[in-house]
Amino acid sequence: MMRSKFLRPGVVALGLLASLAPAAAQAEEAIFAGGCFWSMETDLDRVDGVTSTTSGYIGGTLKNPTYQDVVTERTGHYEAVKVTFDPAKISYDKLLSAYWHSIDPTDAGGQFCDRGPSYRTAIFPLNDSQRQAAEASAKQVSVDLKQTVATQVLPTATFYAAEDYHQDFAKKNPAHYNAYRMGCGRDRAVRAVWGDKAQMGLKPAHS
Known part of the structure; x- marks a missing residue:
């Protein structure tokens, strides 16, 4: 028996609804340097809306x-983390807030026990919108802390993924990582800067 060339009304309705449904938000990326990339990965992985991180x-x-x-x-490189996030769950502004509250933005020489140029803090915006948001947030952080912010907003540059053994280091080597983090004093220092606003990877930051 030949099939009708006309679609059933229900099929037409389903097709119409599908065409009217909003498209899913595309994942976006952001790049932050905040000292040891093991710790930046750990803190930002726990932010609600972050889908992946790469050291x-x-x-x-x-x-x-x-x-x-x-x-x-001697290379001029920073240790950094590339964050992939769902803009339907967290905005870039909220991601910036999680970043700021995970670091000491007043330290120009590194972060906590990690000293040297590669451990400095910086934001690498990937477009003009991110740059404007990052620059505005840096000014606000300076006002909030009543101090000069050492964290720079730098030009977009090529991001090179670190070696496999650095990826998800805290998950793969929890004893080693936890001993390092405690010994480095990161959480104590972040709380000293931010008080109760400190984002130390203990719970998700909601959008």
């Missing part, structure tokens, strides 16, 4: 740097 290097002159290159402090 890496950015901002220097050496192409395809390795960890051994970067720790010489």
Whole structure:
């Protein structure tokens, strides 16, 4: 028996509803340097709306740097984290807030026990909208803390993913990571800067 070339009314209705349904929000990315990338990954992974994080290097002159290159402090690279997030769940502004409250933005020489240029804080906006938001938030942080903010908003640069053993380091090596984090004093220092506003990876930051 030949099939009718006309669609049933129910099929037409379903097709119409599908065409009217809003498109899912595309994932967006952001890049932050905040000292040790193990800790930045750990803190930002717990932010509600963040779907993935990647540790890496950015901002220097050496192409395809390795960890051994970067720790010489001669490449100009920062340890950084590329964040993929769902803009339907968290805005870039809220992500900036989570970032600021995970670091000491007044420290120009590194973060906590990690000293040197590769451990400095910086934001690498990926478009004009992110740049404007980052610059505005940096000014507000300076007002809130009543101090000069050392964290720079820098030009977009090539992000190089770090070696596999650095990715999800805290999840794969919890004892090692927890000992490092406690010994480095990161949480104590962040709380000293931010008080109850400190974002230390203890619970999600809601959008």
